Amino acid sequence: xxxxxxxxxxxxxxxxxxxxxxxxxxxxxxxxxxxxxxxxxxxxxxxxxxxxxxxxxxxxxxxxxxxxxxxxxxxxxxxxxxxxxxxxxxxxxxxxxxxxxxxxxxxxxxxxxxxxxxxxxxxxxxxxxxxxxxxxxxxxxxxxxxxxxxxxxxxxxxxxxxxxxxxxxxxxxxxxxxxxxxxxxxxxxxxxxxxxxxxxxxxxxxxxxxxxxxxxxxxxxxxxxxxxxxxxxxxxxxxxxxxxxxxxxxxxxxxxxxxxxxxxxx
Amino acid sequence: xxxxxxxxxxxxxxxxxxxxxxxxxxxxxxxxxxxxxxxxxxxxxxxxxxxxxxxxxxxxxxxxxxxxxxxxxxxxxxxxxxxxxxxxxxxxxxxxxxxxxxxxxxxxxxxxxxxxxxxxxxxxxxxxxxxxxxxxxxxxxxxxxxxxxxxxxxxxxxxxxxxxxxxxxxxxxxxxxxxxxxxxxxxxxxxxxxxxxxxxxxxxxxxxxxxxxxxxxxxxxxxxxxxxxx
Numbered sequence: 001x002x003x004x005x006x007x008x009x010x011x012x013x014x015x016x017x018x019x020x021x022x023x024x025x026x027x028x029x030x031x032x033x034x035x036x037x038x039x040x041x042x043x044x045x046x047x048x049x050x051x052x053x054x055x056x057x058x059x060x061x062x063x064x065x066x067x068x069x070x071x072x073x074x075x076x077x078x079x080x081x082x083x084x085x086x087x088x089x090x091x092x093x094x095x096x097x098x099x100x101x102x103x104x105x106x107x108x109x110x111x112x113x114x115x116x117x118x119x120x121x122x123x124x125x126x127x128x129x130x131x132x133x134x135x136x137x138x139x140x141x142x143x144x145x146x147x148x149x150x151x152x153x154x155x156x157x158x159x160x161x162x163x164x165x166x167x168x169x170x171x172x173x174x175x176x177x178x179x180x181x182x183x184x185x186x187x188x189x190x191x192x193x194x195x196x197x198x199x200x201x202x203x204x205x206x207x208x209x210x211x212x213x214x215x216x217x218x219x220x221x222x223x224x225x226x227x228x229x230x231x232x233x234x235x236x237x238x239x240x241x242x243x244x245x246x247x248x249x250x251x252x253x254x255x256x257x258x259x260x261x262x263x264x265x266x
Numbered sequence: 267x268x269x270x271x272x273x274x275x276x277x278x279x280x281x282x283x284x285x286x287x288x289x290x291x292x293x294x295x296x297x298x299x300x301x302x303x304x305x306x307x308x309x310x311x312x313x314x315x316x317x318x319x320x321x322x323x324x325x326x327x328x329x330x331x332x333x334x335x336x337x338x339x340x341x342x343x344x345x346x347x348x349x350x351x352x353x354x355x356x357x358x359x360x361x362x363x364x365x366x367x368x369x370x371x372x373x374x375x376x377x378x379x380x381x382x383x384x385x386x387x388x389x390x391x392x393x394x395x396x397x398x399x400x401x402x403x404x405x406x407x408x409x410x411x412x413x414x415x416x417x418x419x420x421x422x423x424x425x426x427x428x429x430x431x432x433x434x435x436x437x438x439x440x441x442x443x444x445x446x447x448x449x450x451x452x453x454x455x456x457x458x459x460x461x462x463x464x465x466x467x468x469x470x471x472x473x474x475x476x477x478x479x480x481x482x483x484x485x486x487x488x489x490x491x492x493x494x495x496x
Contacts, residue, residue, distance in 0.1 A: 160359040161359070161361060163324065163359070164355075164359045164360075164361070165375070166324060166348065167322060167324065167348060167352060167353045167354070167355075168348070168349070168352065168371075168372045168375065168378075168421070168422070168425065169345045169346065169348045169349030169352075169372070169375055169377040169378060169425070170345060170348075170375045170377075171345045171375075171376065171377075174345075174375050174376065252326060252341075253341040254323060254326065254341045254344050255323075255341070255344045255345055255348075256323070256324060256325060256326055257324075260284050
């Protein structure tokens, strides 16, 4: 590994002074963003320092309980965030969101730690487990939100079609299938798109980070390829999972569509 | 003329409001036998639609039971039941595409896959309405309300149901289309040679007298047998 410039506090402060650019623009054009800029800057610094301290500690103690707890907190926040982002909801959606995030991301993480990264010191090595899960979650969260929003919107606007099919003798699956397919296509499109253009239009953050810290480009690229496939599979699992869980809640075993269960969030 | 063993029987069914506060329909008992031509009348909001949807098992009921040919159905039997007891909404709901595509769509469902779409059969229905097969090529989005209702009715009748549950099918239609709808339903009744039956919700006394051999009244979530006009 090549050397990298170790940053001092002074160097970081130098970079932080660039916020003055934003401040000047805001003042000159009277955007009234000074307050927000100040808060955003302080939050950026505090939040990152905090997670830095946490990671520093977790990497040092390397205690399995500590690592698992941190992974669990990350997953819980992702599941909750995915849940909050839709305009409509149904009773039990938070649980469905959690189950989908949890099952998909941890399955893929386990696969990565055990089957792919055999050189790691242990299956719970925080140096790998935490960043990998972070990247997986960031993307599955989007897939789950898109999947949920897609079925909720699809079942709302497609209510007549769903009910008409049911009146003609459709099973609940036959009545719901079109909406489900559409929601899943929507949920999986972003990751497919980013796989299409990765390396051409965008240099992924992780790869950039590795390059900065002196990792050999081919190695960095290999890591990125692994990541892309982890993300793609976790997104697929997560969105399929949450969409099917939503379907089970919105259709009874008696092949009835519980349209009323979909409530607007005010 | 209901025979001794009814086709469809609702025993004291009830459905509550979503928040559970009050009953939308309460203690409703209806028997539908072969050959029954039932008209249901009653003021708006008296629970007619709720009752009809419950009979089609489209909504979960909170009390009572619904029996089909003298037994309760398991969850898995409900799609087959709904292919036999078809509910039609007041405002017809069509799929996108042409009239013909609308009529073909049900045959993609597992329950109807054993039978196929028959253009000839549809053509013979259309003939009775003085329409030709060009009607089939029309885009469903460009149909009038009456034409949509005709398509919805044909879509149901071609599946050979035993009972039709008609929720004010002619409420917003002109006299001529109303007559066509009635003719279609009556034609389907006589094709059944006494095995078919319908429950027809209507506001129109004259229509009720024209089509029905039994009349029910819906009031405040209850359904009562009106004076028999058989």
